[in-house]
Each structure stands twice: as C-alpha cells, then as structure tokens.
Amino acid sequence: MDLSLNDEQSLIQSSVERFILNDYTFEQRQKIVAEDPGYSQEHWTTFAELGWLAIPFSEEDGGLGGTGVESMVLLEQFGRGIVVEPFIPTVVLAAGAIRLGGSTEQRKRFIPDIIDGKLQGALAFAEPQGRYDLHDLTTTATAKGDGFVINGYKAVVLNAPAADFLVVSARTSGSQRDTDGVSLFVLDARSAGISRHDFTTVDAMRASEITFENVEVGPDALLGAAGAGLAALQQVIDEGTFAVCAEAVGCVEVLYKDTVEYSKIREQFGQRLGSFQALQHRMVDMFMAYEQSRSLLYMTAAHLENGYDEQAQKHITALKVQIGKAAKLVGQEAIQIHGGMGLTDELSISHYFKRVTVIENMFGNNRFHLKRFGALAG
C-alpha cells in the first residue's frame, strides 16, 4: 500500500510544474485564448518535444507506456495553470479510442503523428437526447459496399474546430438505447458531409456541434468489431473522467490557496480578511475538501495501476462525485471570499471557477455518478 510517486513520476511533475510557472502565467494564457485557434501551437510542439503527448501510449506504439499515474501528474499541473491546449480531447479521448479499440494498422496510422504533435483529434460521442448515456445514440452508420455511411448529430464536441480527425460513436444495429450495436469510427475531420457549428465555451475552449450527412467512410474507419464499441468507449470516457478529475484537483488547489493568500493581504474594516474566524473556518473546509479530493485521486490512480477493473471503475466514479462536490464548495467559496474582485474576468480566480464548473457537467454530473456508483458491483 503506497500512494507516493516514483522518481520518474516526480520528474514529470516538476517538469510540468516548471512549465506552468515560467511559460504559462495567467496573462500568457489570456493572450492565447483571445485568438484563434484558442490554444498555442508553440506550446503543443513543446509538449511533443518534452514527450508529454507520448505518455499514455504503449512503447509498442511509440509511447512511454504510462499507467495513468503519469497522465494524472501532468493533468494536475495543467489544472494549476488552467491549460487550454487540447490534451484531453486529442490525447486522452480521441487518441485513447484508437489506442484501445484500433488495430495495429490503425494505431500506426495515427498514434506516431499524435505523439509528434502533428495531429489534433476530437471525440464526438454525446447527443442532445442522450445526455450522459453513452449508448443512447440516434447517429447511425449503415453498411454500404465494404464501408459505412454515417448520419446524425453530435453535441458539444470539444476541440472539433481544430481537429484533423474525429472519432465518432454511431449505431450499426439495434435501437436507440441498446447497449449492443454501438460502433466507433475514426475519420478525417474534413470528410464530405460533415458540417460544424463552432463556438467558444464558457471556460475559453473551442467546440462544435457536428452534423453528419451521408458521410461515407471505408472499412478501415471502423475501430474494433462492429456493434461492440461500447466497452472501449466506456473506458475512454472513464479515462477522460479520471483526467478531468486530476485537472480539477489542480484547479481546486489554486482556488483554495489563492483565496487563503488573498485573505492575508486584503483588508476590510481595518482588519485582514484572513483574521475573521468565520472565514478562517470556511477556508479550512476548502482545505479539507482539497486534501481529501487529492487523496482519492491518488488512491484511484493506484487502482488504475492494477488495471482497468471494477475497482478502478468504482473509484473513478466515486472520484467524480468527490471532486464535483469539492470543486463546487471550493469554487463558490473562493469567489465569495474574493468578493467583488472574484466576479471579474480580470482576476484568474473566476477562470478556475468556470473550468471546474464545466468539468462538473462533463462525462456525467454528480448525481449521474452517484447512481452509477450504486449500480457498479464491489
């Protein structure tokens, strides 16, 4: 039983920490998000050079063979910088589907270029009527020749505006809410029949609504066996959930620590805010929420080291609940204790708050995961 990082993991941690501190100040971030494409290609190249984009991939695929702990370490630091570069959409989600569901040929086709920072991807999985149910799909892929024709609509596809390739979930058989019959396809994001409505998100990311109209793909677009894609999709979403939780822990750390620091400087009625006992106790609650969230994050990572089994799934779902509650408490209190300044776009604190609010609504909110936790065995 050991929840500490090994030397290699600690090295990643300090390298990312240094990057955030030196090259990713809030001012720099704000410049990046103000202009298209909403992230820095230069940073993305740096991520590739530092090997960060290779972390989750097997050595066979040219990656570093990370187990989850390494991604966690990276994303916790990314959270501290509210990094907007699309690591989660491209590396964790879209490439994750290829990593888990793709053939050797498919992996070779995409993963080396992803690791080199040359490809951006997006996972188009959510539909308006489906909410958080991955299997609730009206998008269809109908066999045509040896390939498929995809028709349907996908909601809030993160990083789609920049994506070179898309991974799409579509139904090859069965009815809307069947768990069988779900297939995953990887395709060129500029394929004929794809139209996008691009938009900015409240947390300064870019995303799209995507319509698929008679999009024809070849047989090599299918990831894994037809109709059996739900398991891979579930695992990708679980890994994505774990990733946003790691990021949220980093955000929560900044939210609570910045608030404590602010309270030490800011004066009201001739007294430092931090000397008011009512606020002290509330900041202690923020600290406790952070500390416990981080602990559960690390315990979940330790389970993932054992493999993506039922215990790991159960811990990921528990973690999402814990982080969701902690982030809401800490975020709301951070704004409240910052007072008027906390409401402004000018201070970084509101941006952390918005990021954790979005994370709470991603991949299933608190109540969704509370129910899933109850339904999972173990």
Added chain:
Amino acid sequence: MDLSLNDEQSLIQSSVERFILNDYTFEQRQKIVAEDPGYSQEHWTTFAELGWLAIPFSEEDGGLGGTGVESMVLLEQFGRGIVVEPFIPTVVLAAGAIRLGGSTEQRKRFIPDIIDGKLQGALAFAEPQGRYDLHDLTTTATAKGDGFVINGYKAVVLNAPAADFLVVSARTSGSQRDTDGVSLFVLDARSAGISRHDFTTVDAMRASEITFENVEVGPDALLGAAGAGLAALQQVIDEGTFAVCAEAVGCVEVLYKDTVEYSKIREQFGQRLGSFQALQHRMVDMFMAYEQSRSLLYMTAAHLENGYDEQAQKHITALKVQIGKAAKLVGQEAIQIHGGMGLTDELSISHYFKRVTVIENMFGNNRFHLKRFGALAG
C-alpha cells in the same frame, strides 16, 4: 393576506405562555417524567379547566370550534416547555379520528369526557412493515355477527399505557397495500385480547407495542363507513403532523435562543463564546431557520383556516420538510455550541434536541414528505 393572530388567539397564546413560564419549569417537568404515568394528571385537569382540551372540537360537540390556528398557538408554547402531557396523542390524534369519522352518537360518547379531561386515548395506526404508509396494513378486522374481530400488531403507539380508549386502523377488505378497505375502530383499551409491551421513549414519553388477538368489538366501534377510513386517517395524521410542527417550532425557538444566551455568558480562552465570529454566523443560521419555519407554520395555519384542501395538505407536507431540516440544523448546532454541557441530561437543551429528533421521525420523515410534496397536485 394576513398572518397575524386575532385577539382571542393572542389571549390563548399568552395564557399558555404564562403556564409554561410559571408552572412548567424544566425541573418540574423532569420530576413529572421520572414517575408514572409519565405526565401530570393535575396539569391535565388544568388544561381541561382552561378549556385547552376543547379547542379543536366543534361547538356542537361541546368544543370551542378552533380552526387549527388555536391548536397551533397552544402547541407552539407547549414546544417551548417540551410539555409531556399527551395532548397530541389524545386530543389531536385519537379524539381527532372520532371528531372526523365518528357518528353523532360516537362523538357524544367520547368527546365531552375528553374535553373534561376524563379520558385518555391513543391512535394505533403504524405497523412495522408499513413504515409511514398509512394504508400498508396487516392488521385485520373480520366481520363476526354484527361486529368485528380484530387481529394484528401496532408499533410505537404513543400514550397507549395511559389510554382509556384506542382508535385502531385495520383492514376490513383488500390486500396489504390497497388504499380501499381500511377501516377505523374505536374501542376500550382494556378489551380482552389486547396485550401491550410498554416502554419509555427517548424523549421521555410513554408508548406501547400492541398485539390484538381476536379482539371482539361491536358495530358501534366502527368509525365511518367500513373500508373507507383512509381519508379520515390521512386527515388526522396531517393534523397531527401540523401539531408536531407547531410544537417543534416552539422547541427550535428555545434551542436557538438558549444557545445565543449561553454564548453570551460562557467564556473560552478569556472571550465570550458569542464573540467568536464563526459561532455568530452559525447562530444567525439558526435564527434564520427558526424564523422561516415559524413563517411557514403560520402560512400553513392560514391555509387550514380555508379548510383541509389540497393547498393545506401541500403546505403541511412542505412544513414538515422545512421543520425537519431546521430542527436538525438548530438542534445539532445547539448541542455543538453548548459543548460538553450540551451532551448532558442535566441541561434542558439536550431534551429539546431529543424531542425534535423524535418529531422528525414521526408521521413521515423529511424524505417521505419531500416525495409526498412532489406527488401532491398544485
């Protein structure tokens, strides 16, 4: 729109308030509960003399024709004294069933003696498997001759040890959870076939588990039409719910005010407790919870003045939720802020806390009423 008391109601209020202040100190109460029958017959006689036992009954039945507001005023003050005399079990519940469901003959047989303080009653309605569902009954009443034979088991019947008469819900037809087929019977508490297991409650009341074994009753025991007793029972329980809510508001008032007063005297680290801002803010939350509960109590009473309609039912159910939450918050905080002293039997504060805890579990807890609220129209 007017939530204030009229002159007569104000008179009742100040008369009960005086009684609590002068004749019902905590020490006096503790003496009463230490001995059988667990309440003061002398006080009961006083209640009768002051006309309090006549409040809810119609003038036709020899009562004062109160509408709910008068009972509320009385019980709010009873709450301030954590009065143990069985006003709710006898007058509100057992006699309430007769008042609502009884024939002229039946009302004449019981109500005058109840008003005179000569009769004690108890309502035996809950069964272990039924929890808060009034219609979930395994107790049966089978026709025999022109009367009935009752068999079954009733749980936690308040005031049963002292009761002269019982009102019992039993199934005359249908299966366990049917809403039809529920009948109410009034019978002598010492009828052959009735056996009791008496006990004290955590809030110093007396109650019994009751077994009915071939208890024979005549046709005059049936209250209202056979099989159609659920409506009257539901109304009685709603009136009981309203009554305990009024009582709880009185308890909450004492819990919060005593805590504030204690915090003004008690010193820690050379400072009065009440000067610590963290405690001040929590005591403000106690105050707000009280104030809003009391407001909703009064608004509910105003609806009851209009009659026992859907709006009244909905308000009673909302009130139970509001009071349940408020009493839990205020009770727990009162104990916590009193510290070690709050844990003792010696101080009255823990007795108020225990009473509101019991009230929370009576007639449906918070979650039961939250669901009922959602199910009620309007």
Added chain:
Amino acid sequence: MDIAFTEEELAFQQEVSDFLDEAWPEEMRRKYSRNALENFSRDDRIAWQQRLAEKGWAAINWPTEHGGAGFSHTQKYLFDLELARAGAPAMVPMGVSMVAHVIMKFGTDEQKQEYLPDILHSRTFWCQGYSEPGSGSDLASLSTKAEDHGDHYLVNGVKTWNTLGQHADMIFCLVRTSQEAKRQMGISFLLIDMKSPGITVEPIITMDQPKEGFQEINTVYFEDVQVPKENLVGEEGKGWTCAKYLLEFERGNAQSPGLYESLNHVEWMARETQSGEGAVFDDDDFRDRFNDLKIQTMAMEATEMRILGSLSAGQNVGPESSLLKTRGSEISQAISELAGEVAGYYGIPLDQSTPLDDDDFIPAGPEHFSGVSQKYFNLRKTSIYAGSNEIQRNIMAKLVLGLE
C-alpha cells in the same frame, strides 16, 4: 389569519396582468428569454419604464404626493408576482428606488422639482457611485475627494462596481469633503452630470462575459470634475446619513415571486429534457432537490408576508431585511445551479447574444439553455453586492441576536 385575496385585490391582479399583456407582450418576452442573462437594451428598458410611468406604476415605493403608485403591501406583492410571471423587468432601481428617496428626504424643493419628475418618467437614467477600488463592503473607507472651490466642488477619484453607468445621464456619489477622525464623518452626497468633462466610464468584464456594451458594471473615473454646489444633497459632511437611509430601501422587495418564476422555468426545462428513459424531471432525486428549493421558497414567501405584511405604509424593514437578502440570494443561486444541471453539456457553450435587432448570434444548443451557466456565474454577485452575506450575518448577529 387570512390567506385569501379580497375581490378588490384579485381585480387589481387582473388589471396588472391585462396591462402586461399589452405593455410587455409575448414578443418582448421571447426576445429577452433567448438568453438566460437577459441583458436588456437601453432603449427597450426606457420605453418599458415610460409605459409603467404612464400607467402610474413606475414608483411603487413613493408616496402618492410625488406620483407614487400608492399600492398596499398586498398590491405590491401581486404586482411583483405578475411582473415575474410575464418576465417583465423591474424598474432600474438607482433612480426611482434609490436616489429619489434621498432627494425626497434630504433634498431642497428645487432639487425635488428638478429631479423627481424626470426620474418618475424615466427621462433621466441614474447610476450610483459608492464603492471604490479596495473598499469592498467597507464603504466608509472611501477616498474620492470633493474640494470646495467656491461655487463648485472639484471632484477627483474613482468609483467602481457602478451598475449600468454606460447608460447613465446622472450619477449620485458619496465623496469626501473633509478629513475627519471618524471615517463616516466628512462624507457628502453629490449628484453629478455624467456628461461633465473629466468623467470616463470603463466597463468591468464580469465572469459571465456579457457582450460589449452590455456589461452590468463599470469603473467611473473623475478627473477635476466640476460639480455645482447646488448638486449637494443634504448638509455637507452628512452624506453618511443619506447613505444609511438609502440602504433601508435596497432590500425591501418581495423576492419570492421571482424565485417561483425561476423555479417554474427550471421545471419546464427539466420536463423538456431527456435523461435515460424519461425526462430529467422524472428523476426522483432531481425532483426532491427541486422541491426542496420550492419549499425553501415557500418559507421565504411566508417570511416576506410576515415581515412585509406587518409594516404599515412608509415604515422601513428592520434588520430582518438582512434575512430576506441572505436567503433570497442563496435560493436564487441554488436555482441557477439546478438549471445548469438540467442543461448538462449545453451549459458549456458561451452565449454572447444581445437583444439588438441586427444580432444574428445562433446558440449552440436548445435556446432555453443559452447562457444558463453564465446566469449561474452572474448570480454569484447576489451574495456579494449590497452588503455581502457575511456583512448581513454580522448585522443579524449584532442587531437581532445581540452578539458582539
């Protein structure tokens, strides 16, 4: 006790409802419910307020001698209720509900004649200059200076958290006219023309990111601004008295009608929105939490009835107003949180639509989810402004509980 409305009251309610059908038609409602933030345009707002004024309903808290509506407490409640139902905005408060009361109480006859009619008929748009950078809830720490230059004051300083100043014709300010030992002394209450040379207005972008020109708050800079002496209200150095008097009017309105309306909207959205086999509203847990907020609102409504109802006309709400402010903000924030939960992924897109006719913004998802998260972000302000909830709790601890 009596929960029912009289026939007269019900007739009044009908009258309000009929008026709103015409004055704030479905078309306006649709225009402003396109985005949860409901950023009204200056023109629409003024036109609407002038309609209210024509009807005699612009100034519901004014005495009738000055053109007040003369509503009873019940009428006020019903008026708020119908306004909320129709989705029509309340009057912008800075003129009619704030500075007007100070002018009525402390102003000269000349000032009353000059300002009150224009306020009543929305011919002048007012804003407020109280807070300063760094002052937060500690208003008395202000440092904007007004120096005596004979016939005028020379004003220098910065005011912030200024609501809708970009639209304003006039601003009422607390300024320091002398340095006294006790900080509350030496503060004066000044009316300043926003077109005066030396005034600049800069938007503050809040985290809900309203579109340019639709910001709610601003910083106002004063650089050698000349203000005629006749623009002083009350005595010089007694501005704190005016400010305290005004504060009493800030928190007296019934909030439950608006809260019910927000709840109804969330319920409607949750019934429209699918989740799993059924609608979001069919989920037990969701409905329980929704109903819990509804019950909190009922308790709030009952408290408003008790507190507001017990006042005779013209009386001010005491420290209990702190309770209403605190609970009202907490409940409204919780409702907006629930709305965000209903929106799910569609809480993520940023909505920067405006109510301007030439705006061709297309929302990413269903229109009713547009700006739902931004509304949640925006409402964080309600527990911070007008005396943060911490300040309100301090006030209640002191004035209601007697704790110091």
Added chain:
Amino acid sequence: MDIAFTEEELAFQQEVSDFLDEAWPEEMRRKYSRNALENFSRDDRIAWQQRLAEKGWAAINWPTEHGGAGFSHTQKYLFDLELARAGAPAMVPMGVSMVAHVIMKFGTDEQKQEYLPDILHSRTFWCQGYSEPGSGSDLASLSTKAEDHGDHYLVNGVKTWNTLGQHADMIFCLVRTSQEAKRQMGISFLLIDMKSPGITVEPIITMDQPKEGFQEINTVYFEDVQVPKENLVGEEGKGWTCAKYLLEFERGNAQSPGLYESLNHVEWMARETQSGEGAVFDDDDFRDRFNDLKIQTMAMEATEMRILGSLSAGQNVGPESSLLKTRGSEISQAISELAGEVAGYYGIPLDQSTPLDDDDFIPAGPEHFSGVSQKYFNLRKTSIYAGSNEIQRNIMAKLVLGLE
C-alpha cells in the same frame, strides 16, 4: 504507487481474522450488537484486553522494547480493519494509548517499571483527569490545586468529562502546582490512585441515557487527597508539555475501517427494512445519500493512507490529524443519522439494556434498531471532545493555512 497488499500482509490479516474468530467469538459480537450503544461490561472488556496482551497485540503504538506489537502502518490498518469487521472493541485508550506514552517519554525508570507492565496486561484500569467544570476546550484554565506538603501533594479540585472513571484504578491528572502569569506554566502531571481517601466519582448522565453503572463519563471530586511525590511525572510545572505530547497520540488512528463497518451495518438494516413496495435501501434517494457517505469514507480512507502511510514508525501526525478528527466525527455522525432514518418509528423507544447476564430487557422493536437514536445522540460528543471541531478548525487555520 501500489494499492495491493503483499502476501505477508495478507497472511497477517488472516492471522488477525483467525485470532478474532476465537478471541472475540460470534457470541460476544451478538451480545454487544444487541444495543447500538455497545456499553461493554468492565469484566468482558478486561478479559478481552488481556487476550490481546497475551497475543502481543495490546500495544500497537508502543515501541517493541516495552512490549509494543511492532506493527507497520499497513499492519495497523489491517488490524483496525479486522477489529471493526468483528465488532471487537479497541483498547480503552487512557492507559495504553495515553498515559503510557507520557510515562515512557517523561517518567523515571521506577515509574516505567511500576506502571507500564500493568498497563500492557490490563491489570490497571486508567482514566484521565484533564477537563474541569467550565474549562471546556480551554484546558489551560484549570484550577485543581496540588499543594506541596513535603513528601506528598495535597490535591483539591474537581475533574469532569472523565471517561469510565467508575471502573478505574488510577487517574492521571493535570493539576496546578503554582500560580504563574502565563496560564500554561505551573501545571503538573500527576498519577493518582483512585482508591485514595478523598476521591469520589459521580456519574454524568448523558443524553443517550445509559443504564446506571454504564455511564461513559463522570465527575471526579478531590478533597484533600494525598498523593506521594513520586507520582509526579516529569518536572513540576512542566505538565503542559506532557499534555501537549500526549495530544499527538489521541487522533492518529485510522477511522475508515470503523466507518465502513458502520456503513455496512446501515446497509444491512436498510435492506432488511421495508418501505412502500420495497426495502429502504431500494429507494434511490436513500441509496444516493448512503453512497455519498461511502464516497466520503473512501476519501477519508485515502487521506489516512496518504497521511499515516507517509510517516515512518514513531513519527507523529502533524496538524493533518485535525483533518482526520474533524472529518471522521462528521462522517460518523452522519452515518448514525442515516441509521436513525432507517429505524423510523423504532428510533423512538429508549433502550436501557446492559450486557450483564441477568439483564432481561426486551426491546420494543427489531433488536437491530435498539438504541439507534441513542447512538446518534451519543455521537454528538465526537465533534466536541478531544478538542472540539471548532478548535480543530482553529488549529488548521493557524498551522496549515497560516491564518491568524
């Protein structure tokens, strides 16, 4: 990172489990789970502790030189886990986990020889004399006096919140040996024989109303009690140092095993208990709240692993122990609240049963509901004793967050 246990650790866990099967058999478990309050009898408790001592497992926090179990952190965790699973009580802490550490650190060799073996083998039952009427969380305000009478101290005063003093052979006390300006000075640490003339023990009846003789706490009165000088531990006037040292040991144990056990019990009850068409546990809302507590417990477990696991043997937990104490008490209180909810009407009867063989108390309802409300009342203490949660938050604000 590694979440799995080694083979050696699993073998150890099995050994504990096998031992418990024999030493704390199902029969004892049934006896004490009859009532949620689990008031153990003195005899059963001592017999059990002596069994642990025989096995070498009585003193899990002692160095092995004094007879400590020499457990690793993981072993401690597994030991706590199995104890909780078997429903076996932990050691009464006042001897083995409290005074023993002070004696080891500050005691003379004679004191070590005289007291430690008897503590280890539960031949002496210890209790604590710290708090005084009125002192609350402010320990340093104590006023029990120990006057120097040459070869002995003469002790006069009152100690309260004394746990299980009715069973005790010895008490360790903080007493005032001189009056100093700084209140922490002049306090000394004394060991006193409970059979000394002048000592009387009076029960404090707590709101959970335990049966006579089974009270958890007492007041202890000292009237001219003579205490030999050799019973002073450490230097005269340095008792505060002993007390502070001891406090570090009070909050270091893993609580999650016990919390999981309580949750399992609630789950079992909720599955057994009917509500409407199904079991209470089938209610979505109930299960969500139950699982929320379970997730809180998982986060607590993870925090314990991180904090306790990062210590090398003998190191003390820092201010983070305040986090564990605070959250542990809050979660355990919430679990007991949920248990009360399951019990419904059967939370109302008072249970005054005892584990004595001649007790013929018959519970009103199903046995598993006996004392459920009383347990809820009883656990209110956990956020008050050993430094209230307010004190813990003060400590964290100061030592972790650096706020003053």
